Amino acid sequence: MNTPSHAIVNLAVFSQFSLPQANLAIAVGAILPDLPIFLFYGWAKFIRKLPERQIWSEGYWQPGLQNWVALFHSIPVAIFAAILANSCGWETGKFIFMSMVFHSLGDLPVHHDDAHRHFFPFSDYRLISPISYWDPQHYGRIVAGVEVVAVWVATAVSFPGVASSMGKGVMVAIAGLSAIAYFYIYARPQWFKSSF
Template identity: 30%
Template sequence: MNTPAHLLIGAAAFARPANGRILWAALLGSLLPDLSLYVLAGVSLFVLGIPEQVVFGQLYYSSAWQTVFAIDNSFILWGLALTIGIWRGWRVLIVGAAAGLIHLAMDFLLHAGDGRAQFWPISSWVFHSPVSYWDSTHHAFWVAPVSALACLTSYVVLWQQGMRVWAKLFFAALVVAEIWVARQWLMFF
């Protein structure tokens, strides 16, 4: 699933109220499993000048990058964070960890051939879903409308919580970004 969808769904599911520290925790938890990809790919592409084909055809699948992805996509580590949050009564950590876990659950189901080892450090096993959010050879044409509907529904849920204008505009931009990115994936893949 695309990062804008994760942000929308994570915030709608866990940011109650949708403002302040709770909203930021939901957004951060929704973003963190993808952040390393943005950092690694961004530095490789724009700082080091490595060609896109090498970044996404070789480096993405390298053991070094996959190790980083395994750490920040670990159900074990995110579950531990949620457990600590519940044990200590830290609502911000609970919300952030829950948003991270829902991100991982969606990715687990929607990564065909590009999944990550989500049970690190216990296992390096990777689930290869038969369904992909971006690859049309793995049913992305069916996933994209469901994802768009989930994003629109999440936006309505967030809107109804009385967010500030900046937040409404931010989440509206995420809906537009999700639809545009999904369109691009389907056109090119």
């Protein structure tokens, strides 16, 4: 899933059993697993000025970066951290780490060639799913469409539980941008082909 989608979906899932005060922690936890990827991309693109193809075909697969990505996407590490935070009475930390777990569970079924090592450090196993959230060769067009619908439904479910107008605005913006991005990437090329 795309990173902003994780935040909206996690808010909807957690809204069933958490207080609105936990919303920021849930959103942070939903975004946190992808932090090493964003930092790497910023460094590679804007400091090293590498071309996109080299960033994703070579740089992204360097062992050092892959270990950080695996650590931040590790289900057992996040579960352990959530248990530890809960036993220490750190509610914010508990929701951050639980949200990280749900991020990784959301990634498991929709990563093909770019699957993460979700059981690191106990295993280097990667679940190579037959579907991808982005790759058209692995049903990416369909999965991305389902993701857009999930984001819209999750926005409707979690919207009442978000107290701040800024938070509500961000949610609506993410839902709108997800639909625009889907149209631009997947639907627009097909529409133009069928129009001529």
